[in-house]
Amino acid sequence: LILPSINQPSEAALIAERILRTLQQPFQIGAHSLVVGCSIGISLMPDDGSDIQSLLMNADLAMYHAKAHGRNTFRFYTREMNTQVAERLLMENRLRRAMELGQLYLVYQPQYDMAGQRLLGCEALLRWRDPEQGLIMPGRFIPVAEDTGLIVPLGRWVLNEACRQASRWLEDGLGPIRVAVNVSAHQLMRHDFLDDVREALQQHKLPGHCLELEVTESTLMADADLASRQLAVIKAMGVRLSVDDFGTGYSSLAYLKRFAPDTVKIDRSFINDLPSDEENAAIVSAIVHLAGALGMQTLAEGVESEAQQGFLKQLGCEAMQGYLLGSPLAEDAMTQRLAAQQNKQPALAP
Structure with missing residues (x-):
């Protein structure tokens, strides 16, 4: 106009x-x-x-x-918009180059049972070490990858790399260990995503139960029918499914039953002020009991204190991850953690 x-x-x-x-x-x-x-x-x-x-x-x-x-x-x-566009374009070009030059790598955050004694698995987290800017965290480059479509080849690389590492741990007698990989809506809604998962498992000879795919509520709701069909095929491969950031999005009980995840991850925003925050305590308690009634496990994110751990254990939450028991570890450090655990007891039964 x-x-x-x-x-x-x-x-x-x-x-x-x-x-x-x-x-x-x-x-x-x-x-x-x-x-x-x-x-x-x-x-x-x-x-x-x-x-x-x-x-x-x-x-x-x-x-x-x-x-x-x-x-x-x-x-x-506003003139600031041009600056923002220029910055995003620069970030996109840097990210493309980082993928070509192998500047991306994974770290692994341990996941434990609520007692903190048994190592259940780990979550693979993407990191970028830029030669000029140093460490660039995902919060800066993942939105650019989502907007430009780079998230598809980037996600495929993460999936393949996580499966490669899980297979190596298995060959070295340090498993079976479950590795969780985050999946974006752009990936899940592509029909060739099933091929990506299947090929990653077959290429590295990794049993399906050693891989867990993490999706957010908003990802599932982007196209619920297609997501349901895709996940049904993936679960038939033996791959586990977890819903990340539960409680921050739709939290639809009907859809939770429909997608039937193996694990419901309770968002860290509900964990931060436990046990003193009565409202968050009530929300976490409701999530734990709901998941238990549906035959699903619960895992609390961002557990940083023994008080939080004790309270969650009392509620019946089964697993946790957070700085209390382990910050994200480099490949070598995670291997050492697995070796120490292996000397105590088997990490995870299939």
Whole structure:
């Protein structure tokens, strides 16, 4: 839309709000009632450009910011947006190069039974060591990988590398040990993801029960029907399934029963203030009892104190991970941890 008669930015905002309200009304197409979302970007002349090409480009950039901030809203263009785009483009190029040059690696966070005596498995976590910027944590580059589609080859590499390492531990007599790998919605919704899992297991001769796939509630809900079909095939391979960050998303009981995960991971945001926070204590107790009633195990994330451990054990939570018993370990350190555990007792029965 070109608005040649407005006198101040607030008038453009009022028009954008009117458009949003109008489009919220359903469109009746035959027997179907359809609702269309709308994201709007606004650029102003002459501050944001003196020609139509610049104005359109900047309005388009502002529109994508509106989409990134929840959709069905509007955003004005700002110069900071160009800076952010440049930074993301630089991060994307660096990430592509990091994948080519082998700058990515995995660390492994141990997972224990609630008593802290038996090592049950570990979660594979991705790290990036950039020669210029040093250690770059996933929170900075995973969103870029998601937006650009790089998450698919990146996730495939993580899956393959985790299976390779689990197989090596098994060959060295340090297993069987279960390794958990995070899976994004972009991966799970691809039909060739089943081939990725199957090939990773076969290539490294790894039994399915030594691999666990972690998916978030939002990932499952992106396309519940397709996710259900994909996961049914994966579970038929013997691979375990865990739902990550449970309690922070939809937390639908019907879908929890439908997907039937082996493990429900309780998000660290509910663990942080235990046992003093009565509301979080009630939520954790409800999750533990619900999972138990459905025949699922519970694992608490982010356990950092003995008080938290004791309280969770009292509630009946079966497993935990966190800095109390182990920060993420490099490959060699995790191997040593497994060797020490092996001297005590078998790590995990199939």
